Amino acid sequence: GAVVSQHPSWVICKSGTSVKIECRSLDFQATTMFWYRQFPKQSLMLMATSNEGSKATYEQGVEKDKFLINHASLTLSTLTVTSAHPEDSSFYICSASTSGVPPDTQYFGPGTRLTVL
Amino acid sequence: AQTVTQSQPEMSVQEAETVTLSCTYDTSESDYYLFWYKQPPSRQMILVIRQEAYKQQNATENRFSVNFQKAAKSFSLKISDSQLGDAAMYFCAYIPTGTASKLTFGTGTRLQVTL
Numbered sequence: 001g002a003v004v005s006q007h008p009s010w011v012i013c014k015s016g017t018s019v020k021i022e023c024r025s026l027d028f029q030a031t032t033m034f035w036y037r038q039f040p041k042q043s044l045m046l047m048a049t050s051n052e053g054s055k056a057t058y059e060q061g062v063e064k065d066k067f068l069i070n071h072a073s074l075t076l077s078t079l080t081v082t083s084a085h086p087e088d089s090s091f092y093i094c095s096a097s098t099s100g101v102p103p104d105t106q107y108f109g110p111g112t113r114l115t116v117l
Numbered sequence: 118a119q120t121v122t123q124s125q126p127e128m129s130v131q132e133a134e135t136v137t138l139s140c141t142y143d144t145s146e147s148d149y150y151l152f153w154y155k156q157p158p159s160r161q162m163i164l165v166i167r168q169e170a171y172k173q174q175n176a177t178e179n180r181f182s183v184n185f186q187k188a189a190k191s192f193s194l195k196i197s198d199s200q201l202g203d204a205a206m207y208f209c210a211y212i213p214t215g216t217a218s219k220l221t222f223g224t225g226t227r228l229q230v231t232l
Contacts, residue, residue, distance in 0.1 A: 034220075043208060043222045044162075050172060095220075105152070106220055108162035 003027050004096050006109035013084055014117055021079045021112045023094030030096035034079035034106060035069060038091045048076055084116045119144045121211050123223035130199045131231050137184075138194045138226045139176075140209030149213045150186070151192045165207070168192065185197040192226075204230045 011082050013019050023033060032051050036044040048064075050056040050071035058064045067086075068080040068114040077096075082089055095106040119141045130136035153165040166175045168185050168226070175183050179195045196203055209223040 005229065038160075043224050046219055049219065093160075095162070103155070105150070105164065105167060107164065108154075110161045 002105075002107040004030075004094065004109040006094055006112050008112060009110060010113040010115075012115045012117065015085055017081045018080055018085055019084055019114060021081075021092055021094075021114075023079070023096070023109050024075045025075045025096040025098075025107070028096075028098050029074040030077075030098055031074065031096050033071055034095045034097075035067070035079050036093045036095065038093060038111075044093060047079075063079050065088075081114065084114070086116045089103075089114055089116045119146075119211055119221045119230075120214070120215045121209055121221050121223040123207075123209055126224070127229070128144050129229040129231060130196070130203075132199055132201060134198045134199055135195060136151075136199055136228065138209075138228070140192045140194070140223055142190050142192065142209070142221075144190070144210045144213065146213040148213065149211060150185075151182070151212040152212075153192075153194045154208045154222075155203075155205045156208065157202075162208075166194065185219070185232045187198050199230050201230050201232075204228055206224060 005024045007022045038044050047062045048056045048058045048069050050069050052071050052074050056069035058110045071077040093111040095108045097106045122141045127195045155163045155165050166176050166178045166181050182195045184193045191193045206225045208225045210220045212218050212220045
């Protein structure tokens with residue numbers, strides 16, 4: 001149980017284009033989903049928190065107009081990197097948690113490697 | 118602000134031996150959860166073990182166990198009978214209870230398992 005998928009697993013795009021990454025909880029309803037960014041050999045950096053049907057809460061320093069997050073259902077959240085630039089190249093990971101038991105445990109997707117040329 | 122410190126950037130253990138990874142944290146909260154996550158080369162974050170702060174008993178999950186010292190704010194992970202598949206980055210993480218809580222990660226410890 002507690003499986004989270006991400007799609008695509010990797011994507012290469014041209015500078016200036018937009019890229020959408022999907023995060024799905026496959027066998028549970030995720031009341032909250034989180035988006036992280038991970039640079040090589042570093043820890044995970046939280047970008048934003050989203051609750052189903054609500055606007056996402058962004059961490060300080062994260063541009064909300066650049067990283068659009070939509071949490072349309074209890075099983076799907078999307079991250080859209082708009083007008084991507086090479087500095088946006090990174091590994092993006094989503095996680096999902098439920099208000100059920102056990103609480104506050106996040107289950108992670110396999111990540112998406114974004115390369116912007 | 119809550120912080121999580123992993124003071125060992127790299128550790129090495131021989132197959133079948135035991136290794137302990139250290140983690141300390143700083144918080145003013147009394148109720149919270151602590152986690153160890155494993156990130157192998159595939160980069161999939163895998164939950165290894167979970168500890169509830171209000172429980173004095175140390176969590177155990179097969180070959181993985183923790184030494185939770187609440188007063189000292191210490192949460193170490195012991196891996197027994199180490200296997201080659203245990204080689205990975207290990208992240209300690211903390212989250213206070215309640216809604217809108219966020220995970221705080223340590224900087225990670227890279228574990229190598231040698232023959």
